[in-house]
Amino acid sequence: MFMGEFRPSIDEKGRIAIPVRLRKAFGEERIVNTLILTHGFDKCIMAFRQDDWREFVETRLVPLSQADPKNRMRLxxxxxxxxxxxxxxxxxxxxxxxxxxxxxxxxxxxxxGLYNRVEIWASDLYARYRPDGESLNSFAGELGF
Known part of the structure; x- marks a missing residue:
């Protein structure tokens, strides 16, 4: 399971170091060798392990009717x-x-780290999407805190 917030550096060649804790996020102590990156929602990038991506595609995307223009756009x-x-x-x-x-x-x-995926954000964009105190209080209430 992926979880946590990290602020890795970007080197002069544009490489981003994926934190070890995320790379070891398999139940078995395997290291991730390949990530599937795609457009995320709210202007982030979503990253999946290959197995999680395949499951997402097969269970969520493949069943969508291609007769619907919205589904074609989503795909x-x-x-x-x-x-x-x-x-x-x-x-x-x-x-x-x-x-x-x-x-x-x-x-x-x-x-x-968000359970079965990772989101990669530009720092300044993420600062705008972080929830404020009021919305966090509302969410806490919904969770029963």
Whole structure:
């Protein structure tokens, strides 16, 4: 399971170091070698393990009726933007240019572990999406706190 917030550096070659804790997020102590990156919602990049991506596609995207123009658009958005990204020996990836542009990735990123996926955010964009105190209080109430 992925969880946590991380602020990795981006080196001069544009590589982002994926934190070891996220790379070891398998139940077995396997290391992730490839991530599937795609357009995320709210201008972030979503990253999946290959198995989680395959399950997401097979259970959520494939069943969508292609007769519906909205479903075709959704498929293009998620599948058309997807890319395999290999981690190098130091656990770094290079985000494809089209995804960097979509997510407005500059020199600082925030990586969030969100159960079965990871989100990669431009730091300044994520600051705008962070919930405020009022919405957190409402959410706490919904959870029964």
């Amino acid at each position: 293009r958005f998620l599948m058309g933007g997807a890319a395999d990204c290999e981690l190098d020996r130091q656990g770094r990836i290079i985000i494809p240019q089209h995804l960097k542009e979509y997510a407005e990735i500059g020199s600082e990123v925030i990586i969030l």
